[in-house]
Amino acid sequence: MKFDxxxxxxxxxxxxLTTLLTVLREEMxxxxxxxxxxxxxxxxxxxxxxxxxxxxxxxxxxxxxxASVTTIEGLGDSEHLTAVQQSFVHHYAAQCGFCTPxxxxxxxxYIDAGGSSDHVEIQEALKGHACRCTGYQKxxxxxxxxxxxxxxxxxxxxxxxxxxxxxxNPAVKTGG
Amino acid sequence: xxxSGLVAASLHCIGSVCRPSLETGTRGAARxxxxxxxxxxxxxxxxxxxxxxxxxxxxxxxxxxxxxxxxVLIPESTDAAVEAYGDGSDITVIAGGTIVMQLVNYGWxxxxxxxxxxxxxxxxxxxxxSSYTVGAMTPLSDLIDLFSPLGPCARNVxxxxxxxxxxxxxxLCAPTPPEHPSGDLQGPLIALxxxxxxxxxxxxxxxxxxxFLANKDGRLVLDISFTAPDAxxxxxxxxxxxxHFTALAVSGAKTxxxxxxxxxxxxxxxxxxxxxxxxxxxxxxxxxxALQDVNLRDDALASAWYRERTLPSLVxxxxxxxxxxx
Numbered sequence: 472m473k474f475d476x477x478x479x480x481x482x483x484x485x486x487x488l489t490t491l492l493t494v495l496r497e498e499m500x501x502x503x504x505x506x507x508x509x510x511x512x513x514x515x516x517x518x519x520x521x522x523x524x525x526x527x528x529x530x531x532x533x534x535x536x537x538a539s540v541t542t543i544e545g546l547g548d549s550e551h552l553t554a555v556q557q558s559f560v561h562h563y564a565a566q567c568g569f570c571t572p573x574x575x576x577x578x579x580x581y582i583d584a585g586g587s588s589d590h591v592e593i594q595e596a597l598k599g600h601a602c603r604c605t606g607y608q609k610x611x612x613x614x615x616x617x618x619x620x621x622x623x624x625x626x627x628x629x630x631x632x633x634x635x636x637x638x639x640n641p642a643v644k645t646g647g
Numbered sequence: 648x649x650x651s652g653l654v655a656a657s658l659h660c661i662g663s664v665c666r667p668s669l670e671t672g673t674r675g676a677a678r679x680x681x682x683x684x685x686x687x688x689x690x691x692x693x694x695x696x697x698x699x700x701x702x703x704x705x706x707x708x709x710x711x712x713x714x715x716x717x718x719v720l721i722p723e724s725t726d727a728a729v730e731a732y733g734d735g736s737d738i739t740v741i742a743g744g745t746i747v748m749q750l751v752n753y754g755w756x757x758x759x760x761x762x763x764x765x766x767x768x769x770x771x772x773x774x775x776x777s778s779y780t781v782g783a784m785t786p787l788s789d790l791i792d793l794f795s796p797l798g799p800c801a802r803n804v805x806x807x808x809x810x811x812x813x814x815x816x817x818x819l820c821a822p823t824p825p826e827h828p829s830g831d832l833q834g835p836l837i838a839l840x841x842x843x844x845x846x847x848x849x850x851x852x853x854x855x856x857x858x859f860l861a862n863k864d865g866r867l868v869l870d871i872s873f874t875a876p877d878a879x880x881x882x883x884x885x886x887x888x889x890x891h892f893t894a895l896a897v898s899g900a901k902t903x904x905x906x907x908x909x910x911x912x913x914x915x916x917x918x919x920x921x922x923x924x925x926x927x928x929x930x931x932x933x934x935x936x937a938l939q940d941v942n943l944r945d946d947a948l949a950s951a952w953y954r955e956r957t958l959p960s961l962v963x964x965x966x967x968x969x970x971x972x973x
Contacts, residue, residue: 487719488751488761510749517808523788524808529748531741533719534765577808599806 472536476501477545487533492516494532495542503543503572507601514600517573518542524580543572546579555579555617564613566604574600578614588618720762725869728767734848735865738762742784742817745809746829769816769869777875783816783868787832790815796835796881796898796965797873803883803896804831816868819843819856823915831893833860833917835881837909838898841873860916876900880968882961884912884949894948895957897937899965901973908933908965912948913941913958923962930966934959 473482476499485494492509495501495518507513509528516527519541547553552560555578565571574597581596593614594607602610720738722728732738739758741747750756769784781790787810790801804810804818821830836856843859845852845866852866859866883896895912897920906927908920923937937958943951 486717488717488758490748490752509752511745511805511809514806514808523811525812526745526808528752529743529745529809529812531719531744531748531751531761531763533721534741534744534763536721596807599808 472533474532474535474537475539477541483532485532488531490528491518491520491530491532491535491540492527495527495540501542501544505569505573507569512601513570514577515570515573517576517600519576519580522580522583524577541576543575546575553579554620555582555614558613558617558620559610562609562613562616564606564609566602566606570600570602570604574602574610578617581614582618586618588615590615717758718760720760722762722764722767725768728762728764728769729846729867729869731762732846732867735867740764740867742820743786743813744817745805745813746817746821764816770814771870778872779875780870780872781815782870783819784814785816786811787813787815787818794875795879796838796900797832797879799881800831800835800883800896800898803881815871819859819868819871820863829892830916831896831911834893834896834909834911835879835898835900836871836873837917837919838879838900838907839873839876840900840902840904840907841871843871844869856917857919874902876902878969878973880965880972882964882968884957884961892948895954895961897958897961897965899962899969901969906966906969908937908962910937910941910958910961913943913954915944920962927966930963930970931959933966934962937962 472487473480475481476495481499483494483498485498492504492506495504496506504518504527505515506528507515511526511529514526517524518527519525519539520530520535521538522541543556547556555575559565559571559575564574577597577600578593581593586592586596590611593611597610597614720731722731732740737760739747739756739761741761741763747756751758764784767784769782770786770789771780771782772785772789773780779793787801787804788807791798791810793801801810804813815832818830818832819836821833823829833856841856842853843856845854845859845863845868847866851869856871859868879898879900881896881898884894893912895910897908897910899906899908901907906924908923908927909917910920911917918941920937920940922939923933926933926936938955941958943954943958945951949957
């Protein structure tokens with residue numbers, strides 16, 4: 472069975488009921504989805520499956536046969552950060568970093584779906600993610616800024632700004 | 648019977664040496680007369696795609712150790728799913744996976760045959776006026792904007808990621824683990840007087856949610872039908888740490904036929920609150936009457952003592968909200 476991982480087709484050798492999380496980390500070597508609670512509660516393993524955020528610890532890999540999977544490695548790199556990533560950097564929204572990739576994945580999906588910069592709505596959108604560093608306020612600030620892109624300067628945070636969020640729908644750009 | 652071919656092929660695979668799938672596929676096909684469209688060699692466990700009209704179009708293997716082998720059936724039509732399910736013996740159905748995969752991850756269950764329904768054409772919301780028919784594989788995220796009590800209940804389940812993944816059919820069939828109740832949507836569906844269409848041994852069956860829950864072993868849910876009420880309301884214990892489960896929730900729906908009330912988290916499955924319905928004219932009295940309809944439980948989410956004191960207020964809140972809306 473095959474699926475599309477960050478734009479490349481990959482073939483799976485693991486048994487079909489292996490979780491997508493295990494396949495990504497141990498077979499594909501993509502380690503941004505983290506093993507937290509392994510029961511869908513902490514949010515750290517979240518990736519985009521066909522553009523929608525999903526828990527990889529609760530997804531048998533057979534269920535993504537033919538689907539498109541996007542991890543944070545598929546959003547941007549150190550030279551070409553997306554607006555959400557830049558905003559997380561600018562607002563110091565990462566502490567230990569364990570929850571950060573999944574937070575950015577869900578924040579990206581939230582903004583793609585037309586989410587607003589309202590702090591209560593952002594908290595609601597990210598309620599499935601636990602941050603044990605308790606950095607919640609900075610995370611919410613970062614997502615709000617990525618929505619409006621008003622209180623940080625894209626051109627100074629990265630040499631070649633790229634505000635396009637590369638998800639399953641490449642036509643979608645960040646809000647604002 | 649095409650399935651006999653699948654079973655024969657799977658037994659062949661469980662040996663310590665896995666033959667190339669082409670050979671096994673051919674053997675399976677030879678026994679059943681089914682054409683194998685394509686075959687590829689993969690190690691351990693198998694992925695079998697069942698197309699419409701019971702045709703086995705792909706016969707793919709993967710394997711790590713012979714004894715851990717698992718057959719995963721992926722029917723590509725509802726008919727193929729019903730046939731593959733058969734009488735439901737020795738098959739683990741995975742809908743959204745949010746309940747079953749926890750059990751698989753922890754090794755509490757080790758299915759030898761599993762069926763994924765994500766390609767079976769069971770995800771749809773058909774609306775005809777105020778009548779709805781919802782396919783079993785419809786994710787909760789497609790229900791959150793529906794009327795109360797169903798919409799608000801779906802929105803109250805876990806978080807957005809789980810709502811994209813969890814399905815109405817899987818939630819309806821949620822097992823009752825010893826630790827805590829689950830099956831959030833059972834309450835609103837009972838309150839709405841929904842009917843469940845299911846397949847399994849014998850013929851297709853359409854029955855009320857209560858009848859289905861009382862006798863759901865060996866049944867494969869196909870879809871669920873209900874009518875929008877004149878007014879509805881949903882109230883749940885709002886405690887963040889209980890979001891992934893249902894500590895206690897009450898659903899109410901008012902139609903021309905009267906008021907229907909149901910609770911989730913008050914027993915092993917959703918339960919109708921008939922005594923409270925009889926006293927629906929007086930919310931406070933109905934709340935107290937509801938205690939006659941339930942057998943409250945102690946678990947890690949809430950004690951029976953706590954549930955006994957909160958159930959009346961949830962019932963009263965639902966009835967008051969419906970009263971104000973109608």
